[in-house]
Amino acid sequence: MSAIQVKDLIYEVPGKRILDHINLEINAGEIVSIMGQSGSGKTSLLKMLTGLRAATSGSILIDGVDIVGLSERELDKVRLKTGLVFQYAALFDSLNVYDNIVFGVTRHKVSSGARPGRAQLDQMVSELLAEVELPGMEERMPSQLSGGQQKRIGLARALAMKPEFVFYDEPTSGLDPITARTIDDLIITTRDRNQVTSVVVSHDLASIFRISDRIAMLDQGRVVFYGTPEEARLSKVDMVQRFIASELPGAAH
Amino acid sequence: MTFTMRSGYTDAMQSESPHDIPAAVKDHSTSDSGVGFFEALSGILEAVGDSAILAWNTLITVLQGGISPRDLLAQMSAIGADSMFVVLIVTTSTGAVFALYAARQAMQFGFAQFVGGGIAYTFFNELGPVLGGVALAARSGAAIAAEIGSMVVTEQVDALRAMAVSPLRYLVAPRVLAALIMMPLLAIISDVCGLIGSMFTSRMNGVTPSVYWESVRTMCHVSDVRNGLVKACVFGFLIGLSACMQGLSTEGGATGVGKATTRSVVMCVVLIFIADVIIARLLTGVGGH
Numbered sequence: 001m002s003a004i005q006v007k008d009l010i011y012e013v014p015g016k017r018i019l020d021h022i023n024l025e026i027n028a029g030e031i032v033s034i035m036g037q038s039g040s041g042k043t044s045l046l047k048m049l050t051g052l053r054a055a056t057s058g059s060i061l062i063d064g065v066d067i068v069g070l071s072e073r074e075l076d077k078v079r080l081k082t083g084l085v086f087q088y089a090a091l092f093d094s095l096n097v098y099d100n101i102v103f104g105v106t107r108h109k110v111s112s113g114a115r116p117g118r119a120q121l122d123q124m125v126s127e128l129l130a131e132v133e134l135p136g137m138e139e140r141m142p143s144q145l146s147g148g149q150q151k152r153i154g155l156a157r158a159l160a161m162k163p164e165f166v167f168y169d170e171p172t173s174g175l176d177p178i179t180a181r182t183i184d185d186l187i188i189t190t191r192d193r194n195q196v197t198s199v200v201v202s203h204d205l206a207s208i209f210r211i212s213d214r215i216a217m218l219d220q221g222r223v224v225f226y227g228t229p230e231e232a233r234l235s236k237v238d239m240v241q242r243f244i245a246s247e248l249p250g251a252a253h
Numbered sequence: 254m255t256f257t258m259r260s261g262y263t264d265a266m267q268s269e270s271p272h273d274i275p276a277a278v279k280d281h282s283t284s285d286s287g288v289g290f291f292e293a294l295s296g297i298l299e300a301v302g303d304s305a306i307l308a309w310n311t312l313i314t315v316l317q318g319g320i321s322p323r324d325l326l327a328q329m330s331a332i333g334a335d336s337m338f339v340v341l342i343v344t345t346s347t348g349a350v351f352a353l354y355a356a357r358q359a360m361q362f363g364f365a366q367f368v369g370g371g372i373a374y375t376f377f378n379e380l381g382p383v384l385g386g387v388a389l390a391a392r393s394g395a396a397i398a399a400e401i402g403s404m405v406v407t408e409q410v411d412a413l414r415a416m417a418v419s420p421l422r423y424l425v426a427p428r429v430l431a432a433l434i435m436m437p438l439l440a441i442i443s444d445v446c447g448l449i450g451s452m453f454t455s456r457m458n459g460v461t462p463s464v465y466w467e468s469v470r471t472m473c474h475v476s477d478v479r480n481g482l483v484k485a486c487v488f489g490f491l492i493g494l495s496a497c498m499q500g501l502s503t504e505g506g507a508t509g510v511g512k513a514t515t516r517s518v519v520m521c522v523v524l525i526f527i528a529d530v531i532i533a534r535l536l537t538g539v540g541g542h
Contacts, residue, residue: 090412103418107416
């Protein structure tokens, strides 16, 4: 069974259909990238996969649970299995790096009655910061971090919840090539170390081809291509060809 | 519970849980588009409905003990510290100026023995909670709206939800409860500052402190203080709730945060005065002076 299944997903706002009969199957442990032009609906799709936006119709099965139509409280049970890395990190700017990372863990442990000790939290934060290659940053405030560092702390915060699924919103946008490469490596390493299923929304084609097991191409709210990076290179789909030609001139055929 | 869905914030805050924020709280798209009267009326009614839902859900969250004591104390501390200076300045100067006019008239027409009591009665029942409320709305209400609005536009509220942390429980309930707790304390400080300020100017205009305080003791009762505190509790609740709602309704980046902050202050002040009229009538109708 697929880890994530999207069936006939439709999302409409007054006067406009943003997503039109989306169908996707994502296997456990895969890294699937969703690419497309600005306004193609990829961020809307990501928000629906994470339950942050309600679909008009269709279904989204996360680990076998259809999240479309669930109440916020029911969604929270699913969200405990997922992590979301935001485009601009969305770190809590009133909290330092340490408190950002432990935030979700302490909130849920407190509500379940089992408060983790300070030593446990210290160790967890230390390990996560090492994993995202930012050791010793515990006391820094988000405003003291670069964009790339914020994204890595955002990833550490997501991983603190030990998710089975990690969703990335434009993880390399606005970053220099070296930092973008570091983020790409982290996405792959995160999958390999934690066996998580990853969905990456991006229009950075170099990054997409580097990290993805499969690629979904969105155009005007529809999936016009879904296959491996190699299949994408050989695809006859016009939008895929144009996208590749514009972003990776050497790869065009 | 079903909420009317609209675009924009509807997506971000969609929910049918009794512990969530109303879906339509955030969307003000209709208010700027020159729509007709009925649509505007519908928007107002919807806003009132959203406020009622948010108030109810906040109340349920508070009663179920869903607030972290640490969050609550942090908010109480912030609200108290933020507003204290403004309250001191506003109420002391108002009391002083009020007494300046009252004492002059009193000395001229021979009713100096009523100055202290009259001013104290006014402060306990009206000026203490109202001026304290306006100060709280201007300082802490604006800060709450700006903080939450900023969190909305930088996706920090979405980050909370993505981590299965209820924005209502983490953001709204502690702030509303903190405002509700701190407002009566600010009202008491308002009363004290107003009386001290007015006593000094009364003295400068010939009303001695002994006459002043004797007048306060004679003319005022515990019920006057109690009435003021009832008002203060209601004002605190309204300020906290309205500021959170305006913050959550923020759209459109820094400009949106500015608009939400302004809306918050305006809405809080208007609500204070409307509630004041209603509560005053209710309190005087049930045994007040």
